[in-house]
Amino acid sequence: MNKVQIFLISGFILLNLMACTDTTDSEREHYYLKGYDQLVFKDSLGNPVPPSQYINSTTRTNGFRSYEIRDTSLTLVHRRSGEPYSGYIRTFHRNTYNLQGEYEDGKIFRLRYWHPNRTLGMDTDFKTKETQLWDSSGMLVASISPEETYYYFQGTQRIKEIRRDTIQSYFDMQGNLTRYTIFTDTTITFYYPDGQPRLKLPYKEGGSRDGTARRWHANGQLQAIGEYKDGQQHGTWIEYDSLGNEINREVFEP
Incomplete structure (x- = not known):
């Protein structure tokens, strides 16, 4: 699914399509297993895979960092025995851990990230496929599930935006709907809050x-x-x- 930027220049519409998924720093290698030389990720054929192919950091559209698992099919195993790993691993920043992954039989089931001030910034439950994000003051930024994503205004915790597969809705700080967008396979339609179409592309x-x-x-x-x-x-x-x-x-x- 895509999100859209619209520009009206001299009365005419110019369209710029961008990925609706949040910006990913895919080129930045993440040394997720630094300090865990006894562990290695392997694919279904038993080939070793570097951590950079497993995890990377992302900067979401609201400007807050989180992390994503790029390939959940990979299995974390002991190098010598090949047995799947159960337990946790941590990465460290300035001698305090900032990222912790928890594993069962080689598969991750929970991933958490802490801001530099040690407040929790992200908590992903891979069993329920739900993620929550907080800013460094502890305020909820986003709640993400397979069905929908909620973004919140900082400070008020009121809903700012709701994203679903085919519709995105936007609200003001008083909780009033200001506009919404519906996606189909052939069109993107933007609506005024009363349901009147505003733009169809x-x-x-x-x-x-x-x-x-x-x-x-x-x-x-x-x-x-x-x-x-x-x-x-x-x-x-x-x-x-x-x-x-x-x-x-x-x-x-x-």
Whole structure:
């Protein structure tokens, strides 16, 4: 699933698609087994796999760090015996541990991260597939489950955003719905809080945009319309005021 940034330049809609999943520092190697030379991750064929292929840190869209397991199919085993490992392992920062993974028969079932001030920053339960994130003051930042993710305003703990597979909803600090977005296999539609569509864009995951884009005023009057072809604005794009009068027209050549 993707999230979308929308720009309105000279009355026309420009679309920038970005991964809805949070930004991942995938190039940063994480020495998860430093100090545990007796342990090694192995794949289903028994081949050793470096920790960097197992775990990495992520910086989520709200700016808070967490960690993710990249490949849960890997098994943590003893190097000599090949027996699956049960117990915990810890990584350390400035002589205090900041990350702890707990294992049973070589498979992780809990992963926790602590901020430098020793407040808990992340707790992931791999049995329930649920994660909670806190800031360094101990305030809840996000609650994540397979069905949905909740993001919270700092300080108030009120819900800021709810993300599900096909819908994202946004709220103000008083708890009022401000807008929501619905995703399908072919379109992304943005709505005003009263259910009136605000913007509808063609969408194709992993491919270029092709089709009609429309934007509406809050009163339901069409604000702009145009076509995308091979991901680019194509043909005639028209913009209207809130009374339906044409106020701008531009032609995009292939």
